Amino acid sequence: MNPIKKILIANRGEIAVRVIRTAKKMGIRTVAVFSDPDRESLFVKMADESFALGGTDARSSYLNYEKVIQACLETGADAVHPGYGFLSENTEFASQLESKGIRFIGPKPESIKQMGDKIGSRLLVAKFGVPVVPGYEGASQAMETFRTEAQKIGYPIMAKASAGGGGKGMRRINSMEELESNILSAKREALSAFGDDRILLEKYIINPRHVEFQVFGDKHGNIIHIHERDCSMQRRHQKVVEESPAPRFSKDLKDKMAEAAILAAKAVAYEGAGTVEFILGEDGQFFFLEMNTRLQVEHPVTEKTTGLDLVEWQIRVCQGETLPDLPEQKGHAIEVRIYAEDPKKNFLPSIGKIHYLYFPERDYLRVDSGVVSGSEISVYYDPMIAKLIVWGETRDVAIERMKEVLSKTIVFGPKTNLTFLQRLISNESFEQGKVSTHLIADNESTLFTESVPEAYRMALASRFFSEKNPTDPWNVEEV
Secondary structure, eight states: OOOOOEEEEOOOHHHHHHHHHHHHHTTOEEEEEEOGGGTTOHHHHHSSEEEEOOOSSSTTTTTOHHHHHHHHHHHTOOEEEOOSSTTTTOHHHHHHHHHTTOEESSSOHHHHHHHHOHHHHHHHHHHTTOOBOSEEOOSOOOHHHHHHHHHHHOSSEEEEETTOOTTTTOEEEOSHHHHHHHHHHHHHHHHHHHSOOOEEEEEOOSSOEEEEEEEEEOTTSOEEEEEEEEEEEEETTEEEEEEESOSSOOHHHHHHHHHHHHHHHHTTTOOEEEEEEEEEOTTSOEEEEEEEOSOOTTHHHHHHHHOOOHHHHHHHHHTTOOOOOOOOOOSEEEEEEEESEEGGGTTEEOOEEOOEEEOOOOTTEEEEESOOTTOEEOSSSOOEEEEEEEEESSHHHHHHHHHHHHHHOEEESSOOSHHHHHHHHTOHHHHTTOOOTTHHHHTHHHHSSOOOOHHHHHHHHHHHHTTTOTTOTTOOSOO
16 A cells, blocks of 8 residues: 555644654654644644644534544545544544545444444454353343343443443442432433443443453454553543553463453454453453454553554554564553542542643653643643653562652642542552552542642742742752
8 A cells, every 4th residue: 555645633632742753753744633722732833734623622623524524635634543532433434534535544434333332342242252241232221121131130230331431321230229210320421422322231340450452453364462451540430540561460361361352353353453441350250341443542551561653553554564473561661641630529620721841851751741831721622631651670660660750740730630649659559459440439538638738839830930040949950
């Protein structure tokens, strides 16, 4: 196939910056599309060209695929990288690009469609021998059917939106008395978030871990896995800390899960980067959760331990190149997501201007961010400020390095989850590798106490604002 010459990034923020950097390294021109609030954003300034989508919220800009396709036609972009979120798993968008001769840097539209339906994907991968959580994914959505099926599965159970993800439309149900109200609530949320109120039921796994495998397929029928990531540290069903390799994870278990991940990818003749997600019980039993047909937010921990550039390989596979051999893993990587939010108020987003942003420079630290000092956190988009990714020869070394990096990071402006992350990384269970999706909820008393006083944060910021004055007593090298 002909090499890609110009990529339009149908996304924003840190992932747009991430894709632009790799494209520049490969000598490929880039086009940024942007909404009105993002006009002065970092990713817009970094791209070779930019195209105004107009609008303020996502629906009128980044989710409007007709505008994005028009941007491709007007700028001459011959490929689109969707990043994650927004249009990254939109079958119609991928199909429309294909019909116009514009390459979609991702899987085939049919693969997106097959894995985008949680009910259909469970039935499909089960035919290929992939273990799935006991549950109900039938056509009937009658409450009486749910009652009957829940009784067969056994409580506790989880009600999940068939068409969704990110924790939307999910409810734990502990007894028959809780069933109707929780299912109705899940349906309302699913309809609002995804335009589809279908619900499936799954057995709730006690004290579970969330382990996922990075998979990759090329156009020649090759499919490999690129090791696992543990994403068990979650709040409101959303990931906060990710790491690779997974702690307390035997080679035998890894081999079995890797095989299942590849079988799931083969079920849809997968091409490009994808992630097969599993839930792992205390007894070592694991079950297929879903397959994300895109790059994941946590992909840097895989890159840090393998030396691969996954975005580069997305582009190479799209151009028809053959995948490399499975790379070995070296050391341990941990990623945390810094958000403008208030953990004490149920992680309520905190909007406003970032007056000052500082990250220490370390050879083992990678910072993925789409904002700088002076950037605005708006009400319209995800309030992520940055991802910090550290590498160490061992997990213990990586943890200590993350503690040090977090202690020296400064965000002056909106409230953040920095203090929460410091406490989480220092949690005894986490340090021992005894992770589960319940760890945060089980440690509320220590993780959600009073954060750093505002006066102290201002003093820290003052030290760095005064860097240009060598006689200022605040002027020191680091905090």
